[in-house]
Amino acid sequence: MVYLAYVLLGLAALVHVYIFRLESFAWTAPRTRAAFGTSPEEAEVTRALAYNQGFYNLFLAVVLAASIVLRITxxxxxxxxxxxxxxxxxxxxxxxxxxxxxxxxxxxxxxxxAPALGLIALALTA
Structure with missing residues (x-):
């Protein structure tokens, strides 16, 4: 069960890295705007906020990556x-x-x- 927990946590980290890319570097792109339901004008006005929020997602992914590395060690x-x-x-x-x-x-x-299921799987291993 512990392996499943960390696979799910790794998946959660990857999802948040992808969200980071969308919010921080592709926020005004048509596909990103469609995914988030924003108009070109809304995307431009909120670009700085999305950039910051993207890094928040990246930092959460880094925390989970560090958790996985610590488990391995x-x-x-x-x-x-x-x-x-x-x-x-x-x-x-x-x-x-x-x-x-x-x-x-x-x-x-x-x-x-993925993070919720990962936490549940982790709790079941205790």
């Missing part, structure tokens, strides 16, 4: 602490997104499913 307690902090933040952000705008439920599920 046998530092289980530190690994679990980082997994809970990183994946817990991802799940919390997904819940905020889902409750703030019901049209974003799909995006919240994409953002929050």
């Amino acid at each position: 046998g530092q289980t307690q530190a690994s679990v602490a980082l997994a809970i902090a990183g994946a817990g933040s991802m799940v919390a952000a997904a819940l905020v997104l889902a409750t703030s705008d019901h049209s974003k439920l799909r995006a919240a599920a994409i953002q929050g499913a």
